[in-house]
Amino acid sequence: MNAVDFKKGQGLLxxxxxxxxxxxxxxxxYMNAEALKQTAETKRACFFSRSRNQLWVKGETSGHTQxxxxxxxDCDGDSILLRVEQAGGAAxxxxxxxxxxxxxxxxxxxxxxxRVFDPKEVYGE
Numbered sequence: 001m002n003a004v005d006f007k008k009g010q011g012l013l014x015x016x017x018x019x020x021x022x023x024x025x026x027x028x029x030y031m032n033a034e035a036l037k038q039t040a041e042t043k044r045a046c047f048f049s050r051s052r053n054q055l056w057v058k059g060e061t062s063g064h065t066q067x068x069x070x071x072x073x074d075c076d077g078d079s080i081l082l083r084v085e086q087a088g089g090a091a092x093x094x095x096x097x098x099x100x101x102x103x104x105x106x107x108x109x110x111x112x113x114x115r116v117f118d119p120k121e122v123y124g125e
Contacts, residue, residue, distance in 0.1 A: 019083075044066065
């Protein structure tokens with residue numbers, strides 16, 4: 001943990017989540033020291049929710065968990081990369097495999113890819 005500089009991000013650092021098998025970028029979230037420690041100990045992706053101001057384990061509600069295969073830290077110690085095995089087929093809470101499922105076309109964002117699950121069925125929204 002000494003290689004990680006949480007002071008640079010006022011206690012929160014960006015964590016990129018990548019499929020370990022394909023290299024696909026699945027999502028970006030934030031981690032504090034406690035989330036990183038829990039992730040390292042359990043090998044299940046844990047993040048810090050800025051909107052809820054609390055830790056959350058990916059997949060607790062949806063079942064779409066992330067088994068962490070490798071944790072990498074960038075050269076400045078202020079960014080985290082998790083290489084994971086994604087369970088359930090989707091990382092995005094909107095039902096897509098990746099949170100990066102929209103392409104920017106001029107001023108418009110167009111959906112790319114297909115929805116893996118209906119969020120209303122999973123989250124009851």
